[in-house]
Amino acid sequence: MKRRTYLAGLSAGSAAGLSGCLASLGSAGDSCDGNCDIGMTAVDFDPQEYEVSVGDTVTWKNTSSKGHTVTAYADQIPDDADYFASGGFDSEDAARDGWQQNEGVLTSGDTYEHTFEVAGEYDYVCLPHENSGMVGTIIVTE
Numbered sequence: 162m163k164r165r166t167y168l169a170g171l172s173a174g175s176a177a178g179l180s181g182c183l184a185s186l187g188s189a190g191d192s193c194d195g196n197c198d199i200g201m202t203a204v205d206f207d208p209q210e211y212e213v214s215v216g217d218t219v220t221w222k223n224t225s226s227k228g229h230t231v232t233a234y235a236d237q238i239p240d241d242a243d244y245f246a247s248g249g250f251d252s253e254d255a256a257r258d259g260w261q262q263n264e265g266v267l268t269s270g271d272t273y274e275h276t277f278e279v280a281g282e283y284d285y286v287c288l289p290h291e292n293s294g295m296v297g298t299i300i301v302t303e
């Protein structure tokens with residue numbers, strides 16, 4: 162009986178291992194429920210690191226009851242990449258000023274999309290929760 166339990170556990174484990182492996186490349190966040198790529202929980206981007214290919218569009222969704230932003234760090238995206246931020250701001254300064262007026266905030270259920278045209282690594286932050294470490298990274302490959 163003990164051995165059967167062990168074998169059952171083993172096969173469930175390898176299935177989970179396989180899906181974990183497939184999931185490591187651009188897998189959507191659990192909180193998305195199939196409706197987004199990156200969920201925004203109370204204090205985190207889910208997943209925190211997300212990998213896509215050039216030309217892919219990433220959809221963030223606020224899956225929590227808190228207000229969040231998606232705001233690129235201007236000096237932590239590829240040099241020739243377009244700046245991006247929820248609210249449509251064209252610079253980090255403008256996004257930070259806007260946030261003071263409550264602009265660019267995604268409330269519960271809101272989505273934001275950005276299409277990544279330049280390969281490289283993009284770091285971004287949620288301005289209301291910057292001090293709580295609500296940051297994320299998009300890795301765009303050729």
Ligand SMILES: [Cu+2]
Binds near residue numbers: 203204205228290
């Ligand atoms: Cu936030």
